[in-house]
Amino acid sequence: MVKDEFDWIKSITPQHFFQKELVAGIGDDAALFSVSEHMDQVVCVDTMVEDVHFTRNTLSPYQVGFKALAVNVSDIAAMGGIPQFYLVSIAISPDWNEKELQEIYEGMAELAKTFHIDLIGGDTVSTKGPLVLTVTVIGKVEKGRHLFRSNAKPGDSVFLTGTTGESAAGLNLLLEKTRHSVFTDNEKQWVQQHQMPAPHIQQGRILAKSGFRVSLNDVSDGIASELNEIAESSGVTIHIQSGMLPVSPTFAELQENNRLTHQLYGGEDYVLVGTASKEDFVKLAAAFQQHSLPLYEIGKVGEADKTAVYLHKKDEEPELLEKKGFNHFRER
Secondary structure (H helix, E strand, O other): OOOOHHHHHHHHOOOOOOOOOEEEOEOEOOEEEEOOOOEEEEEEEEEEEEOOOEOOOOOOHHHHHHHHHHHHHHHHHHOOOEEEEEEEEEEEOOOOOHHHHHHHHHHHHHHHHHHOOEEEEEEEEEOOOOOEEEEEEEEEEEOOOOOOHHHOOOOOEEEEOOOOOHHHHHHHHHHHHOOOOOOOHHHHHHHHHHHOOOOOHHHHHHHHHHOOOEEEEEOOOOHHHHHHHHHHHHOOEEEEEHHHOOOOHHHOOOOHHHHHHHHHHHOOOOOEEEEEOHHHHHHHHHHHHHOOOOOEEEEEEOOOOOOEEEEEOOOOOOEEOOOOOOOOOOOO
């Protein structure tokens, strides 16, 4: 029986490749392969399974579709890419009617309209089990603008393109009260962040077009997990400061320990986390400001002789952050 999602992925990662056009395979948020003199193709795929990633009490059919496409578009953002096309494979169980299925596709179409992404194919099958929705997104990025997890170096600044934790808090509310409940204004924002996340395509494009050496991940499994992936790929230690983690106004009401748990381990925020040299970070922050977008510095990259991620709190010993965000085979 598979016990760990990430160990399983490592075990099936090929040790050699046949196609010379391949730029990057397994190991980042999306795969890259060369298609022209100036552009690389970006491809990613994600699956949402009923009662694993959502229930009828947490997401409406429309929101299931919207989110299924959004999580893939977020992977394109983490590569600095431009999403262009998507394909949908759906396994339909008997308890989903045609109206609900149409709403799933309407949710995808709404987000696709925002980013001008075309639906170009897929597959439809029946299943006795829960509904399974798999989306593949294809995009492009300028050749050489590779925002790989392996790009981090000692001395880099660590950054976030948005706040984290709200999605996890929203999920907790939905599991406790269901989506049909009445929520406070703050709670509505947390629930919205979980149900209909906004992929940071514009932010990824600014980072890619800068031409700077940037490592990048989207925050799907939590900051702790994503930074551990960057640390492992780059062979570095990463240090973040609890006092530097951005907190949205709606989130300030939570107790610090509860808030930190959501921020570090909650996941499904779909903002971007990464590193850049301190000099380049200053320039990137200015570029983000020109577009009225935030870019938060949350720590630095340390030595390159070991791999780890540490959280520093005022007057406390550094805390080792384990790679313990959402893991499919540990959540059973």
